[in-house]
Amino acid sequence: MSSFIHKFFHKKSSGLPSLSNQEPDLEKSQGFVKEPNTVEKEPITRMPNNANLDLPQLIVGVAHSVGIERDHNEDALYTLTTNIVSDDKIVHFGLYIIADGMGGHENGEVASSVAVERLASHVVRSLYLPLISPTNHKLDASIQEIMQAGVIQAHQTIKKEALGGGTTLTSALILGNQMTIAHVGDSRAYMCNTDGNLHLLTHDHSLVKRLEDIGQISAEQALTHPQRNVLYRALGQGEPFEPDIATFEFQPGSQLMICSDGLWGLISDIEMGVIIRSASDPQHACQELTIKANSAGGPDNISVIIVRLPE
Amino acid sequence: MLAIIDIGLFITGGTTLDNHRTTQNLDPIETPRKPSDQLQPGVTLINRYSILNVVGVGGMGAVYCARDLHFPNVMKRVAVKEMVNIVRDQNLHDTIVHNFEREANILATLNHPSIPRIYDYFTEDDRCYLIIEFIEGKDLEVILMESKDFFTEAQVVNWAIELCDVLSYLHNNKPEPIIFRDIKPSNIMINQQGHALLVDFGIAKTFQVGQKGTMIGTEGYSPPEQYKGEASQRADLYALGATLHHLLTRRDPRMEPPFSFEERKIRSINPNISSELEAVVYTALRYDPNERYPSADLMKEALLASAKKTGLLHKLPAAMKPLSHEASEVSPLWKFECEDEIRGTPTVFGGSIFIGAYDNNMYALDSTSGEFIWKYATDGGIVTKPTAYEGNLYFGSEDQRLYCINLRSGQEIWSYYSNGPIRSSPFIAEGHVFIGSDDAYLHAINALSGRRAWRADAGAPIRSTPLLVGDYVYFGTEQGDLFCIDLRGNVKWRFKAKRAITSSPVHANGIIYVCSVDTLMYALDAKSGYIIWRFRMTKASISTPFISDNFIFTGSVDSSIYCVDLHSAKEIWNYTTDNQVTGSPITYQDSVYCGSVDGNMYCLEFRTGRLRWKFQTEGPITGTPIIANNILYFGSNDHKLYAIVL
Numbered sequence: 001m002s003s004f005i006h007k008f009f010h011k012k013s014s015g016l017p018s019l020s021n022q023e024p025d026l027e028k029s030q031g032f033v034k035e036p037n038t039v040e041k042e043p044i045t046r047m048p049n050n051a052n053l054d055l056p057q058l059i060v061g062v063a064h065s066v067g068i069e070r071d072h073n074e075d076a077l078y079t080l081t082t083n084i085v086s087d088d089k090i091v092h093f094g095l096y097i098i099a100d101g102m103g104g105h106e107n108g109e110v111a112s113s114v115a116v117e118r119l120a121s122h123v124v125r126s127l128y129l130p131l132i133s134p135t136n137h138k139l140d141a142s143i144q145e146i147m148q149a150g151v152i153q154a155h156q157t158i159k160k161e162a163l164g165g166g167t168t169l170t171s172a173l174i175l176g177n178q179m180t181i182a183h184v185g186d187s188r189a190y191m192c193n194t195d196g197n198l199h200l201l202t203h204d205h206s207l208v209k210r211l212e213d214i215g216q217i218s219a220e221q222a223l224t225h226p227q228r229n230v231l232y233r234a235l236g237q238g239e240p241f242e243p244d245i246a247t248f249e250f251q252p253g254s255q256l257m258i259c260s261d262g263l264w265g266l267i268s269d270i271e272m273g274v275i276i277r278s279a280s281d282p283q284h285a286c287q288e289l290t291i292k293a294n295s296a297g298g299p300d301n302i303s304v305i306i307v308r309l310p311e
Numbered sequence: 312m313l314a315i316i317d318i319g320l321f322i323t324g325g326t327t328l329d330n331h332r333t334t335q336n337l338d339p340i341e342t343p344r345k346p347s348d349q350l351q352p353g354v355t356l357i358n359r360y361s362i363l364n365v366v367g368v369g370g371m372g373a374v375y376c377a378r379d380l381h382f383p384n385v386m387k388r389v390a391v392k393e394m395v396n397i398v399r400d401q402n403l404h405d406t407i408v409h410n411f412e413r414e415a416n417i418l419a420t421l422n423h424p425s426i427p428r429i430y431d432y433f434t435e436d437d438r439c440y441l442i443i444e445f446i447e448g449k450d451l452e453v454i455l456m457e458s459k460d461f462f463t464e465a466q467v468v469n470w471a472i473e474l475c476d477v478l479s480y481l482h483n484n485k486p487e488p489i490i491f492r493d494i495k496p497s498n499i500m501i502n503q504q505g506h507a508l509l510v511d512f513g514i515a516k517t518f519q520v521g522q523k524g525t526m527i528g529t530e531g532y533s534p535p536e537q538y539k540g541e542a543s544q545r546a547d548l549y550a551l552g553a554t555l556h557h558l559l560t561r562r563d564p565r566m567e568p569p570f571s572f573e574e575r576k577i578r579s580i581n582p583n584i585s586s587e588l589e590a591v592v593y594t595a596l597r598y599d600p601n602e603r604y605p606s607a608d609l610m611k612e613a614l615l616a617s618a619k620k621t622g623l624l625h626k627l628p629a630a631m632k633p634l635s636h637e638a639s640e641v642s643p644l645w646k647f648e649c650e651d652e653i654r655g656t657p658t659v660f661g662g663s664i665f666i667g668a669y670d671n672n673m674y675a676l677d678s679t680s681g682e683f684i685w686k687y688a689t690d691g692g693i694v695t696k697p698t699a700y701e702g703n704l705y706f707g708s709e710d711q712r713l714y715c716i717n718l719r720s721g722q723e724i725w726s727y728y729s730n731g732p733i734r735s736s737p738f739i740a741e742g743h744v745f746i747g748s749d750d751a752y753l754h755a756i757n758a759l760s761g762r763r764a765w766r767a768d769a770g771a772p773i774r775s776t777p778l779l780v781g782d783y784v785y786f787g788t789e790q791g792d793l794f795c796i797d798l799r800g801n802v803k804w805r806f807k808a809k810r811a812i813t814s815s816p817v818h819a820n821g822i823i824y825v826c827s828v829d830t831l832m833y834a835l836d837a838k839s840g841y842i843i844w845r846f847r848m849t850k851a852s853i854s855t856p857f858i859s860d861n862f863i864f865t866g867s868v869d870s871s872i873y874c875v876d877l878h879s880a881k882e883i884w885n886y887t888t889d890n891q892v893t894g895s896p897i898t899y900q901d902s903v904y905c906g907s908v909d910g911n912m913y914c915l916e917f918r919t920g921r922l923r924w925k926f927q928t929e930g931p932i933t934g935t936p937i938i939a940n941n942i943l944y945f946g947s948n949d950h951k952l953y954a955i956v957l
Contacts, residue, residue, distance in 0.1 A: 139842070176838050176839055178841075180843065205568075210571075213568070214571075216535070230538055232568070238565060240565055244879065246878035246879040247822070247844065249822075
């Protein structure tokens with residue numbers, strides 16, 4: 001892994017431990033040159049030199065609204081999009097977080113902003129900085145472990161600094177073509193695949209979702225249930241605490257959406273899918289979704305992030 | 312090289328901050344705000360209680376151990392529970408103090424061996440204090456954490472009966488019944504005599520500020536109706552049931568969705584528990600309160616009745632053997648005996664089955680009848696799984712050679728010499744055979760001519776079977792490297808585990824999965840070698856993972872067969888055999904099949920890992936079974952190849 005990144009930055013003077021370097025004459029002496037055709041026939045995909053004019057980079061849209069009925073904002077969101085390009089490769093690195101705070105007094109707001117700050121700074125420090133470090137630091141932890149540690153740090157900080165406050169947290173870390181989701185609460189992450197359908201990637205930690213799952217109430221009843229705001233897992237609340245973490249492939253042509261319940265609670269998945277697919281770009285999609293939620297009453301803060309990886 | 316940093320955006324509390332702020336956040340400054348200050352040892356409250364140390368810290372304040380100075384000649388210890396009143400509104404603040412004193416008055420009148428005595432209460436500034444009998448012991452949450460094994464049924468039933476007694480006392484309190492509301496392991500102390508006591512009466516609840524907007528409830532032990540604010544005797548019984556479920560299964564309900572106890576059947580997790588006790592617990596856990604026991608007394612009776620039935624009451628041996636599912640009806644369709652151990656994995660192709668043995672032969676048998684077709688003798692034992700390709704069969708041998716044999720006739724087409732025993736199996740693609748050898752090279756050989764295209768030095772023996780995905784070949788080494796090399800033998804990336812990677816890599820959704828002798832299963836990004844996740848087993852693994860649906864299965868030297876969620880790396884189940892699992896599990900329809908060094912072939916339920924049947928051979932099973940035409944084939948170190956119809 002470290003050698004991979006190293007390669008981006010030191011491609012010409014590669015000092016990385018590779019097979020060919022260990023035995024510099026290996027290829028020549030061991031048949032590659034003798035029978036180059038046997039393998040040279042293999043198609044080796046290489047980007048033409050002028051392909052950099054049209055790099056397939058992550059395109060991000062963000063929208064946020066306090067909503068019609070609320071007078072203050074308890075949502076917090078964070079986006080970071082970078083592209084590391086070298087030679088024939090591009091590595092996408094993106095971090096996207098939405099937190100929906102809750103709880104008495106001002107601690108809901110504090111909790112959600114503490115959550116995004118803590119997670120973002122942890123991921124940047126433990127993953128992103130080593131990634132672009134010229135000294136080629138070796139990562140000891142897995143990407144899931146880094147995300148988990150960040151969320152747990154956020155949880156502990158809220159318990160210290162925003163007593164009684166809690167927050168949802170739904171985040172996605174994109175690295176190359178893999179997307180790792182860390183999630184607590186009832187904000188959501190969706191994948192809009194090339195097949196055009198919206199797939200829910202997260203599971204709401206809410207009482208009504210659970211009641212729906214065990215057949216006590218219907219999906220329709222869930223939408224209007226008086227306890228639909230009750231969560232059984234939230235950052236800053238309860239011990240033991242564990243976020244849901246999962247990794248999915250992020251294929252070219254697909255789009256990721258993260259949103260708070262101020263959006264998904266008002267617009268159906270089908271409607272959201274139509275808006276995302278028909279919008280010219282993620283920013284327009286985010287704006288249109290927010291306008292739609294507000295025109296449906298806007299009872300809550302609305303936050304939405306859409307990330308597109310073009311084909 | 313080009314690095315683009317595109318967007319760095321914070322929106323918090325209605326404020327938008329720019330990139331600058333983002334950069335600053337890399338080094339967050341600790342906020343000057345302190346958590347609520349705790350009392351320091353030596354501080355004396357109302358001239359009577361001298362604080363010794365902090366026992367615990369909760370959301371509303373701390374619990375201390377203190378010395379009661381009214382007893383100067385003896386060390387009388389008391390527990391001091393402190394609750395901080397954070398409400399600034401004066402009316403609400405006063406209401407909270409009032410409620411606290413009212414409840415403390417009620418608690419002070421209680422007298423039961425399973426309830427610590429309340430000696431005193433008072434308020435100082437914004438803090439309220441309860442002085443409680445100090446219990447020498449540990450709470451059940453701590454006991455659960457410190458222990459590894461299941462509690463015995465007798466132990467749990469004893470505690471359950473004591474807890475029913477105390478609940479009955481509370482529920483029958485006059486004039487008003489007392490509902491405890493918060494039964495859970497951390498609120499149950501086990502004293503030095505082994506008796507259960509209820510601690511932490513829900514008095515702290517008074518201090519929780521009424522919240523508007525989204526509410527939070529986190530308690531995995533709470534009954535459904537508690538979310539509506541209803542609390543009854545039956546709510547306490549539900550929470551007791553949830554606690555017993557946790558004690559019997561060691562599965563923490565706070566880590567699971569609410570009301571999911573039925574999905575974690577007690578006896579499927581802990582088969583030593585009687586069905587009688589399981590039934591009592593599930594009655595207490597009914598969703599509808601009317602279907603639970605009407606009172607703690609009746610639940611106690613049910614517990615006693617179950618104990619009578621299972622003989623616990625008469626102190627008969629409590630240990631019960633798990634039901635044996637050993638199905639006698641599982642008998643092989645045929646078996647074929649060769650002259651030495653079969654350690655590897657067979658291949659079925661075109662109505663024939665091919666298997667290598669340590670009698671140095673590669674055998675071809677009729678896959679339906681088990682009849683011998685041909686054998687081909689090498690000069691060493693064969694552990695590699697043969698591969699059929701374009702009418703020929705390819706396999707390696709301990710005699711250091713890779714063989715290409717005609718599938719039909721068993722005649723040699725060519726053989727290729729490496730410089731070490733071959734334990735890796737061939738992977739054939741793009742007209743080439745890729746195979747590792749103990750000579751530390753990965754060899755790429757033209758499948759038709761048997762001539763080497765290239766070989767790549769991996770620095771250590773390669774026993775892992777290479778995998779080709781797209782334009783890249785992946786394989787592990789005995790030094791713990793996992794290499795990704797291109798089709799010309801150049802390294803694209805290299806990942807290092809702490810111990811050998813004998814396991815063979817598998818691929819799904821852009822991720823390479825492999826196990827290591829360092830006890831971990833790794834998910835690595837196929838493009839970069841980044842670790843996506845790691846799954847820890849108790850001991851080494853040389854088993855090759857198997858992917859089916861969203862699950863990944865593997866075996867370990869720790870004797871277990873694991874089922875792990877592919878995306879989250881969460882263990883779904885594990886099944887423990889009686890010895891190492893070195894081969895790989897495979898799935899077919901709704902079952903998992905896997906051999907063990909204990910000599911058994913196991914058939915487990917796909918979703919739960921429960922045993923369907925096992926089939927005993929007379930030697931360790933170290934290879935991987937295969938299934939073709941509804942027949943399961945596997946070899947054993949008892950020299951036999953078995954075929955079982957599914």
